[in-house]
Amino acid sequence: MKREAEVPRSALHADPAEDARDLRRLERTWSPERGLWGWLTSVDHKSIARRYVATALVSFVLAGINALVMRVQLARPESHVLGPDAYNQYFTTHGTAMMFLFAVPIMEAVGIYFVPLMVGTRNVAFPRLNALGYWTFLVATIFLWASFYANVGPDAGWTAYVPLSGPQFSPGKRVDTWAQMITFTEVSALIGAVEIITTAFKQRAPGMSLNRIPLFVWAEVVTAFMILFAMSTIATASMMLAMDRLIGTHFFNPAEGGDALLWQHLFWFFGHPEVYIIFIPATGMVSAMLPAFTRRPVFGYTAIVLSLIGTGFIGFGLWVHHMFATAVPWLGSSFFTASSVMIAVPSGIQVLCWIATVWDGRPRLATPMLFILGFLVLFVIGGLTGVMIASVPFDLQMHDTFFVVAHFHYVLIGGAVFPLFGAFYYWFPKVTGRMLGERLGKWNFWLFFAGMNVTFFPMHFLGLLGMPRRVYTYSPDLGWGPLNMTATVGAFVIALSVLVFFANVARSLARGAPAGDDPWGADSLEWATASPPPPYNFRYPPVVQGRAALWSRTPDAPVVTGLRTDKPEILMTTLLDAEPESRHVHPQPTIWPLVTAIGLSVLLLSLIYTPWGLIWGAAAVSIGLIGWGWPDHHRGARLEERG
């Protein structure tokens, strides 16, 4: 064992040669291995988050192509681009992929990248588990799209309502695809949630007490808590559905005392919070970006934190409002109407705080700021129609029409995708070291904004005219043609704007302007390190002196020293005040998460075909877990060696 005095630890050196040697050692300790092996074994939160984002964007594009094909089909009455069976698979796969493979994971992935940086630590709390989360997500993505292109894509709607999705009305394997894919993605979402909560609770930089945590981190934490409850629910429900289909249980089969409404309750107990799971991180992004573009801290920090937490709670009280068209007791309906309207309050508070921030600041209309403003406009429209359908009589009229399609696309695209694109422009320089182009950025924004309204605004009227959703065509004498054609044109404008975005990314990666550490003059800790950040994130863990960590930092930039440089060591701090508490050695890169994910795939995929999959799969998973759990010693760590 090394004697204490010989242990290399980080320190501030006056001598440059000593300093350089120290830095090299830190780099060696934290760098991933080289080549393909290094890629497969990496446990760095940044590289895993980048993969998450890239994978989710692939699903965004593929699901977007589904949307375009559907819009072409609906552009004119009685067209034959898609038949009814194909249309069912197209919209189900579009909705499922957009929700489960794009929106939720990408919001979590941005958290996995930036939460550690924003709280000033070197990695997420459980790096190997994080890798496992990504690999299961990748399997889910490949699985859904492969099934779709092989004509076994799910086709019972992204809500998979029974009895339609039950064994009697959906024979074949399409719905099983859906159910297993859900289980997979929820495993990864749950892992991400545990990562984010633990990292934000135990690894914050000294000085970052609860009331100094960046709003984006708060938003990710509240979301993670919602994920813990909501995703466990849907994973359980989808398992019940799969069992009804595979081994003949009767949860949802009325003939044997099961109940179709049980599915709806379980689905919406997850499904409504789901909307907030997508929306809350997006609001966090807005709060993270605003200070840089208004040159002042966000107005009403405490009010925003409280309304985030409030939204988290009320979000779970809302599920029944998706079921007003069922025989839910009347008193119940009134209660749920009230809480549906109530949720407008915390969201409203946040909007007011942002408007006050812009009002009082000196707004600078860079691309991220444009997306924020676009978000405010679209979200208010979506929110208004939301409050409209929260009222039972109106909902009964509009149920399952294009009015609802218009509403949720305003909320999802306006409320989540716009802030997300703003965040791409904002954080791309940090992740890649290069700026995205401003001119293409403006094109990207304006095409998206215009296309969005041209596509979805007319759908409100189609809904009022009675056009049902999830129907592959309509007859010419209904007069819905022109509005539908308009919507289709709009969809292509959106597609064009997304193309502009990818062109911008490609151009910047090739020859974008170098970003430097802090191109926006922003206030949070991720800007206190290089772009892209080194594997260890911060040479010395920073110490935080105020809510806006960088704006309140004194010129001598106080830091923590004394962490070992020969082992990947991180600093742990107390939950409330972030006082230094202990040092923790992080795991090294490892292949076992990937092996475990392969075992999990064997488990879940073979279960589609035979209950024995449980046995094979459990064996496969065990191999991964044993390899994982078996200690992989740092030298001198074994107790028996020490005697």
Place this chain on the structure above:
Amino acid sequence: MSAPRTVYDASALPEVVYGSKSLAFWGTLGFMVVEGTTLAILASSYVFLWSNFDRWPPAGTSPPSLLVPTISMLFLLASNLPARQLAKAARAKDLRACKRWLVACTLCSAGWIVLRLLEFRSLNTRWDDNAYGSAVWALAFAHFTLLAVEMAETLLFTLVFLTGHAEEKHFPDIVDDVVYWVFVTVVWVPCWFLLFVLPRLI
């Protein structure tokens, strides 16, 4: 910006910490929330389906026997005694005692599994008989998987310790493992009440 200044020297901080100071504790807690929610959802479904029936278990299905499930439940609770000793040994960093109690706990957890397999037989229904059967089996089986996971984890620790691979960092991990142990054993008590007692009372 002038040169940075050290305001905190971390070198004296401990490397091995217990309970809520350790990361693993928070991970364990997270997974307890997930699994607790899963069981709660299955229990709620059981109650929800119950409301569709006049008689529960439905006419034609015999009620589960009470004896084996009750023995099994009591055994789960009793197994917390060796688990407590194990946690104590780990906190005291007593290698020999840890080995001893790890073996005892592994044996206990094997006992859980055997008893649960017998318990499945005393449910007196199959999962595909009717919605009642499905709901009962789902709850019992879901909890069974938690028992199996806890057994596997304890077994792994036992092997690591017996083969001389134990490290100091394993002591807090064992304490967290015992936290999970308490969770999986105690969480069964309300489930047992729901499946085996409540239908007899109402």
